[in-house]
Amino acid sequence: MNPIYKTFSTLSGFYVYDRSTNSIINIERNEFDLLNKNDNQTIIQFKKKGYMKDNSIERIRHLSTDYLKHYLHNNIEQLTIQLTQNCNLRCSYCPYMGGYDNRKYSNKIISIETIRKGIDFLFAHSQNSKQIAIGFYGGEPLLEMPLLKEAVEYIEEVKEGREVVLTLTTNGTLLTDDNVEFFMKKSFQILISLDGAKEYHNANRVFPNGEGSFDVIMKKLRHIKEKYPTFFSKLTINSVISTNNDLSCSNDFFNADEVLEQLVVNMTTLSEHNSKDSILYDDSFKIINDFETCKAYLYMIGKISQRHVSKLYKSSIGQVNSIYKTLEPHEIKEKETHPGGPCLPGVSRLFMDVDGNFYPCERVSESSEIMRIGHIDSGIDIVKAKYLLNVGAITEQECINCFAFNFCKACCSSADGNTELSREKKLANCNNIKYSALTDMKLITMLKKFNYNFEESAYEEK
Known part of the structure; x- marks a missing residue:
């Protein structure tokens, strides 16, 4: 017998996660102890109830592998276009600043010919996509506003009734009427970078002369709110909380600032992926992060009002509901399957750099040969895309026997070895993935214990 399961306990009880049915089962203490010892008789009893079936997986291979060519020809959903590799800011944590291995500043600008080829490629390979998105990215894309306008003009010429969503990521300093x-x-749809209170924003997001950009951005936002209130209300703020940013201060800033009060704020932290140095947050960050996350959960179970939930943490609610969907019961019967981490390379969010090179998304390394899945003049390399899709194959035995199989978030970028996928790099992420999966399961059981209604997604504000 070789069922894959994981026991865990919370303050409210004892549980076992059964991978074969993707189910969390509330168990007695004695069952918990026996399962921890892999007791055969206890496992047999669970088998009789329909749980803990023998592990059927024999090979790691993504179920979409044989259909990927079709998807890349007909189902591409998004193209992000890098207008320039230049920027008018020099943010300390930016990948282009040298602290990461994946990018560097340059004066390169994409040509309108390459943009048109990219747009033509997207329309030609998205016939089955009801809606497609085209994003403009940098560097700072507003440095090339005439080029952006020319690109949009071309989109309107060729879209022929297609539903197209246009997006832009900007630092906000160059916004004009x-x-x-x-x-x-x-x-x-506009995403603007703003890291929080002036002191902490200016510690990282500066102009080449070292001056902070906070006052410039806030002046722009205040003007837009006064003159274009409807447009302003649809803006989204992205806040990067770096290791030298006081989370408590930035949290208070976004909750209290009268200019930003109606805007959605997404919080992100620095990633160690491709970073040349370790990224360590101090204990105060962890304490405040846990406290604010807890308040979001208390709101979910109806214990506090929504007004007590920080704007930076409201996204936690949607994330929990997404985690719950991961736990939809299903039986793994396939001998050949793949962990749930990777998206379909080139289908979900294809990225095109200034030279016309294609990558799975804008988050991977532009200097990595293995992440370069094609070029606008030659199309997408199907063999390479399939290789990236099947990133789990490089750790096949570990994946086959992992309890967190359905929770895995590891994609090809986590195993980027520059010229090939790296087994060592991928395995280095496994403990964090398992820890996250176990934490998620404990959270789900806690919320269900307090009668949180996942089907309705949220409680009425008290």
Whole structure:
């Protein structure tokens, strides 16, 4: 017998996660102890109830492997276009600043010919996609506003009734009435980077002369709110909380600032992926992060009002509901399957750099040969895309026997070895993935214990 399961306990009870049915089962203390000893008789009793079936997986191979060519020809959903590798800021944690291995600043600008080829490629390979998205990225894309306008003009010429969503990621310092009115007219979705209170924003997000960008951005946002209130209300803020940022201070800033009060704020932390140095957050960050996350959970179970939930942590609610969907019961019967981490390379969020090279998304390393899955003149390399899709194959035996199989978030970028996928790099992430999976399961059992209704997604505000 070789069923894959994981026992865990919380303050409210004892549980076992059964991978064969993707189910969490509330068990007695004696069952918990016996399962921890892999007691055969106890396992047999669970088998009789339909749980703990023998591990059927013999090979790691993604179920979409044989269909990937079809998806890449017909189902591409998004193209992100890098307009330039230049930027008017020099943010300390930016991948282009040298602290990461994946990017570097340059004066390169994409040509309109390459943009048109990219747009043509997207429309030609998205016939089955009901809606497609085209994003503009940098560097700082607003440095090339005339080029961006020319790209949008071309999109309108060739879209022929297709539903196209236009997006832009910007540092916000170059926003003007002219381009705001253009974005309004073209219904752009805009993401603006703002890290929090002035002291901490300016510690990282600076102009080349070292001056902070906070006052410039806030002046722009205040003006947009006054002159274009409808457009302003649809903006989204991205806040990067770096290791030298006081989370408590930034948290208070976003909750209290009158200019930003109506905007959605997404919080991100620095990633160690491709970083040349270790990224360590201090204990105060962890304490505040846990406290604010806990308040979001207390709101979910109806114990506090929504007004007590920090804007930086409201996204936690949607994340929990996504985790719950991962736990939808299903039986693993396939001999050949793959952990749940990778998206379909090139299908979900294809990225094109200034030279016309294709990558699975904008988050991977542009200097990595293995992440370069094609070029606008030659198309996408199906063999390489399949290789990246099947990243789990490089740790096949570990994946076959892992309890966190259904929770795995490891994609090809976590195993980027520059010229090939790296087994060592992928395995280095496994303990964090298992820890995260176990934490997620404990959270789900706690919320269900307090009668949180996952089907309705949220409680009415008290």
